[in-house]
Amino acid sequence: MITTLTAASTERIVSELLDAEGTMGGSRVLTLLISTHAADLEEALTAAHGASLDHPSRIIAVVHPEDGAGSDDGADTLDAEIRVGHDAGAGETLVLRPHGAAAAHPDTLVVPFLLPDVPVVTWWPTTMPACAAQDPLGRLASTRITNAPAQADPAAALSALAPSHARGDIDLAWTRMTLWRAIVAATLGPVLREHEVRSVTVAGERANASLSLMFHWLRLRLGVPVERVDVEDFSGIAQVAVATSGGTWSIERADQERVRISSPDAAQPQIVTMPRREPITTLNEELRRLSPDVVYEEVLAALAADHRAAHIER
Template structure:
C-alpha cells in the first residue's frame, strides 16, 4: 500500500503512520537513503531486500529535480540542498508488500523545504536503535559531517556506481571517519575469504613470491583487493587490466612450485588451479548483488578496522602524489 501526501508536513506524516497502526517495536534500525528520483526505486529494492534480514524503517530523501548542475555540485560539497523561492514537501508512505519488512517513508522536498534535509528526517528516526545513512549514488565529500551523515553511526557509500569508482574512493579516503564504509569493500568479502583459505598453507611455508590481480579498469573493488593483499602478504602485487570482465577476473599467486590461479569462471563460480594438480577445483562463489552487500553492512553496524587500514593506503597515495606535484611546480 502506498499513501500519497501532497504539500504535507512532518506532523501529518507522523499522524498518518499512527492512524495506520504502524509500530516501531520490532525495528532494529533506521535506514536513511539520500538519492534522486532516477535512482529511487533501485535503491529501495536493495533496502527492502536487506530489511527482510534486518527489519527497519526506511526514510528516503529524494533530491529536487529542478536544480541546476551547479546546485547539484554544491549539495555534494556541503551536504545541503539548493535554495528555492518557494518550498513544500510531498511524501509517500509505503506499507506492506511495498515496504519490505518495515515501513518506508519517501520524502520529496522542494525549494525552501529542501535546504536542510536533516530537519525533515529527525522526526522519523526511531528511538534507541542505530541510524544508518546510505548514498546509493554520488556521496558527499565528507559523509560524516554532511547533514544526513551526521545523524548516523554508520555511513555507507557506493563508489561502484560512479563513472570512475577508484578515483571516487580515493577522493573519500582523506575524509574517512570511523563508521564510514563503501560497498566496493563489501563486494570482495567472499574474495578475501577465498584467498585467505586458499593461501593459508602457502603462507605458513613462506612460499608466496608475488601476486598479479587482473580485473576491470578503474574498479574500486580491484583497487581495494590489491591494497589488502599488499598489506597482508607483504609482497609485490601487480595490477593487470581485464576490460572484458566486471570486477576481479583472476588472482595469480606466484609460488616456489608454480602459479596458483583463482579465476572467475561465471556469475556463480570460481575455479582454483594449483601447481602440480592436474584437475582444477570449481567452487561456488556468486557475485554479490546490492541486497547481499547492504544486508552485510546492516548486520555489522560497527567500524571495520581492516577497511580503515586498507583505505588509509589510498590517502597515503594521494598525499604522496600531492607532494610530488608540488615539487614539479
C-alpha cells in the same frame, strides 16, 4: 499500500506514520536513511526492502530535487509517501520529497521520524557526498554506506573518499569483495605455512574500486610486490595469482557463478561457487555488521597514502 501527502507538515506526516506503524506491528532494529534522486529511488528501495526482510527497518528516503527544480519562490514545501505492506518490505517506508528551501536542510526533515533507541544508518546508493561524516544526513548516523562502484570512475571515487574517512564509514566496493577475500585467505593459508610468497598479480576491470582495494589489502597483508593488470571488456575482479617458492596459485573468475582455483600440486583446477554479489546482498551484509571495519580502514588509509604520493610525484 501507498499513502501520498502533498505540501504536508511534519506533524501530519508523523500522525499518518504512527497510524501506519500501528497496523504493521512488530519491532524495528534500525532506521535506514537513503539519500537519492528520483531516477534512482525505486532501485534503491528494492534493495532496502529486500535487506529489511532480515533487518526490519523504518526506511526514510530523501529524494533530492534535480538542479534547478523546486519552487520558483523558494517556498518551504514537503511532499511525502508512506508505504506499508508489500510496498515496504519488513517495516514501513517514508519517502520525503522536499522542494525549495526545505531541500537545503534534509537532516531537520528526517529527525521527527527517527525511531528511538535503535541505530541510524545512512546510505548513498548513487551520488556520494564529499565527506560522508559531515553530510547533513551522515551526521545523524553511526554507520554511513557509500557506493563507489556506482560512480562513473569507481576507483577515483574511492580515492576521493579516503582523505575524509571517519570511523563508521564503509563503501560497498569493500563489501563486494568479501567472498573474494575469504577464498583468497582460505587458499593461501596452507600455502603460507609451507612456501615463501614472492609476488602477487591482481587482474580485472579498469578503474574497478574493489580491485583497487584488493591490491592494497594483499600488499598490506603479504608485504610483497603486487602488480595490477587491467583486463579489457571484463567486469569486476578477474584473477588473483600468487607466485611462491613452490609455484603459482591462481584464483580466477570462471563465470558469473564460479571461480577456478589452480595450484601447482593439483592435476585439475578446483571449481568453487562464488556468485557475483547483488545490491541486496551487500547492503544486507553491512546492516548485519553495524560496527566499524578496522581492516577496511587500514586498506583505505594505504590507498590514500598511495594517492597522495602519486599526486606529489606529479
